[in-house]
Amino acid sequence: MLTRKDPTQFRNYRESMDPLSVGRERYRRKDYVGALKAFTEAINITTGHLLVDALDHRAATYEKLSQLQSALRDSKEIIDLKPEAAKGYLRCAKVLQLRGDDNLAIKIYERGLKKVKIGTDEDRPVSPPPKSTHRWGQRLNMDQLLQKMFAKLHQKQDPKKNLDPLVMLPIEIAHVVCSFLEMRDLVVCLAVSKPWKAFLESSHALWTTIDLGATRRPISQASLRSYLRRSNYTLQRATFRLDGTGIDESKLKFLAKTCKLLDYLEFRRGFVGESLIKTLPLLTNLRSLVLSKNCTSSPDYVAKILSGCPHLRVAEFQSVSSYGSIPSLQWKNMSSLSSLALSTSPPGIISVDRFNLNELIEATSNLKSFSFTGFNFGDPRQPQLDFSKWTHLEHLNLQESSFMPLLPETLLTLDISRMWHIPGLPSIVLPKLTLLNCVGTPALRLTNILTLLRDSMSANRLEELYLGGEWSLVNSDPVSQIPVCPSVTTLSLEGSYLDENVILEILGKFPSLRFVDLSRTRVTGVTIKELMIRNNRPPERLRLIHCEDISPDAIEHARAMGITVESGYPSTTVRNGRQVWRDRFM
16 A cells, blocks of 8 residues: 555655656655756656646756756746746746846736736646645636736835835825725724824824714723824714613713814714713713614603703704603703704604693794604694794704694795695695605695695795605696796606606696606606607606506617616615615616
């Protein structure tokens, strides 16, 4: 039985093999003269890639015997036989470096990089080379090795041409480049080199934002101190978590004590507690506070936070829950507040009487934007809310709520979408309105919409109109009463159960449309054709998701005319929290 435990027997077996294998065995034993003889014999009897291997092995043997001219001759013959392979250029350049001719070696490497295509030259060694870090059986990317050896020699020959970009670029440009990095990437870059660390730590403007909203482990006090020190305690924006992996009361107090310029603070995940209510008033320069959808707060905590921070200008509470006590909320003067957003989670669990809105209106006299989504009307016997007391209000969002207050004439945008029940619908006229969203609000009929938009359409102020939704528009609605309004550039009829002729009549009322959403409607290619042959220029964008009656030819024709068309059906894939749409025609 043949085993490696008997060296003599194993060597005799290897000697009986082909000359190329014999030469490798002798080379491994450092018998270079015997290996040279075996490789020469292999060259005389082989062709193709085996001939290239034999020439390469003989050139390596010549190197060991210090016969560099002969090694150079074999490497040049390899290049002539197989110019698209990196092996000959690597061997030739190595021999030239051993001769001290680095300039010519650089040219050989450059020639090889031009001839060898990326990803096409791989080589697997027949036997494991001695003292090799290469894993046996793994393919070698010879083109990558060629690039690596060229870069190594180029750096050795002229180190001045291999410059650190952050060190050599103008400071202003380096700052712009680094400003696109996320917080985690900036921290990683600190470990690249000492010059990088010195540059990054001296650039205080790069560390004015800290985002720990997606961390899995809490940040230590020492790490927080180091980060704030790099910003020179000029932190302006911060995002934290309030759960076990987030920031605690001691760290938040340290932040309030050291960072007097903190302007924006956001919390993700967790529950608002007394510790946060006690600490937020210490941030005297805070202007924007956001509690995201996964950060739950109760109505009384909302009142305590807003009353304790009268300097706030923007406040968002995206997940107001019904937990906690039910006191009579007391609102202090908040004349600095210009934007307030309150959303229930889930919608409909909290009534408006929980917030004592009449006092809130008096306390926020300068409010310009108010979002109050998902609230129900509560006691039907209570008087109608009067939002007209907000004399500066410009943006109002009542999405998924079930009440309609008296509205101020100063409104520019109004979102009353997905409101299934509106008790005591008032007759409202908004002369300055530029955007109306009433998708999925069957309680608001077309006659109510036209009354609401009468003055804004006659004055050509309306720019965006979102209608549609199930049961929002029906064929019996008086579509002919819609006035022509050339100021409207965006129109959505998504999900409306209208016949195509009714949709065409509505589209004809708005001759200057730039974006049209007809998703989940029964339109055909006739509508697409009508949009393209308008007297004015056709729309720039069409959204036709789930339109089963439109042929692929109509969509391709619209795209050929330069219109951006979004069509297809929703897939089950969700990326970054957004549904991915699959185009059935592409």
